[in-house]
Amino acid sequence: MAAKKKIEYTEDKIKTLSSLEHIRLRTGMYIGRTGSGAHYDDGIYILVKEVIDNGIDEFIMGHGDRIDVSIEDDMVTIRDFGRGIPLGKVVDCVSKINTGAKYNDDVFQFSVGLNGVGTKAVNALSTYFLVRSHRDGKFVEAEFALGNLVREEKGKTTEPNGTFVAFSPDPDIFKNYKFNSDHLARRLRFYAYLNPKLKIWFNGELYHCKGGLLDLIRDESQYEKIYPPFHYSDKTLEFAFTHTNRFSEEYYSFVNGQFTSDGGTHLSAFREGLLRGINDFASKKFSGDDVREGVLGAVAIRLKEPIFESQTKNKLGNSEIRSDLVAQISQAVSDSLHRNTAEAKKLIGKIEETQKLRKELNSVKKLARERSKSVSIRIPQLKDCKHNYNREKNKGLESQIFITEGQSAAGSLVSCRDANHQAIFTLKGKPLNVCDLKRDALYKNVEIYNLMRALNIEENIDNLRYNHVILATDADVDGLHIRNLMITFFLRFFESLVREGHLKILETPLFRVRNKKKTLYCYSEEERVQALEELGRGAEITRFKGLGEISPGEFKDFIGEKTIRLTQVSIDGDHSVSEVINFYMGKNTPERREYIMDNLVIDAEMM
Structure with missing residues (x-):
């Protein structure tokens, strides 16, 4: 056996990277996931x-009430009408x-850009980057490639003050990327909600609202x-909330105009303040679960020195603001309920x-648990794996369960799976x-309970045991019906499992095409035509x-780490989830039959 090569730890192993080199080498530290653009939080x-x-x-x-955004192919242009750099x-x-200038409170009091990285990361991660500042009849323009200055130009201008930026993301870092207009539109709507007098134009479409979080x-939930x-x-706090008939709770949280998708101190303070304010108004001791089931809420705060848990600013960490924020929200909720007694009565009725x-439900749960214990300590339909998903510790990310x-x-x-994951x-x-x-x-229902x-x-879903919940059904009519029944189950009672991207569909081949030399599987x-x-x-x-x-030998190729094909079940568009479920899976048989007959596609091969 060959001796293991010894690597010396010497001075020549120490590297000093420039700022922009570090951004390119450790991209995830600055913008999170790179991704292709399919995910909302992609880089x-x-x-x-x-x-x-x-x-x-x-x-x-107080400078500039308009921002123009344009994206065509891979080129992004953004023009604001502020003071200009x-x-x-x-x-x-x-x-x-x-x-x-974000370090200077006199210039920017409630900025989300705190560490001087933002546009430098954009510059470093773009094959082309151009910035032009218009300021009091003069301009300066600079062009870069991969963060390196290519040219600089100065002169006079008649354009109003503000900054123009154009950039094209580097395809070597963002592989096969494509901008999704729905993801962009959602981000711009959030900006409009949080800044009621601001007008944002995106590819000719105006994003503007007057009612803020209201x-x-x-608009956002159907x-x-x-x-x-x-x-x-008020100046530093805004919130809005209502109840729906759904089983889960849903929140939108923001800090200094930044959407904090993972919440943080301000969101936990809002949830606690909401509970306390409602209990103070009603002179009751409702539990948090009873108050928050079905809640749809949004909270936005402005903070001089926000502390985020990462450069992408998805979660706020300022623990020192919590107690004061809870007290302020609690008082505001109680006052709002006293001023709107008719709506307050409906709220209390929903909670009761x-x-x-x-x-x-608790009594039904007790019976179900006793029944399951009498049958078996283990779940009879489950073949478990060794390593499960742990959301809190971010472990077991590769764990999968095939339903x-x-x-x-x-x-x-079972015979060809990886029993570890x-x-x-x-x-x-x-x-x-x-559905109903x-x-x-x-x-x-024993099966659903198991x-x-x-x-x-x-x-x-906080203790979900598998990161990927995969529906593995046949591609025939019965299999597709079972798939729809399972999707209905998750959407109706565990919508967050779908929204967070855990629910997938296993794509299995429809055809095998082979000759004596080669075998191809076609999805x-x-x-199939290409294989022929x-x-x-x-x-x-x-x-x-x-x-x-499909034989176990073949199946192993279809569920392997590098070969498995999964389609994520996602919730897109402006349709209400409950409306869609009720139409396709509810008791509206005549309407559904008419829709099917109008949209039926006949597969000639099956005739």
């Missing part, structure tokens, strides 16, 4: 955000880290509100109904359609009608 959107944030900061300080510091402000609560939203606003249903139908498919999966849950026939049912039905136990999501009709062109018309074609027809 290309953070680049856009960092530039827009500068225009927002100008607006907050001081002309002598244009190059420094976009290329020298820890340089900027408009956000009205669930029916039980009462008109309560709204409170939830409280009553929860007591009834499959029938023993034959489960047998193939892949678990199997076997459905016995078609699961219960829970209440939560107690989940505990009365699935909740397997996933460990009885109360919420669509187009791939490659292997010749004499190739043998096998159509897989069910997972049980």
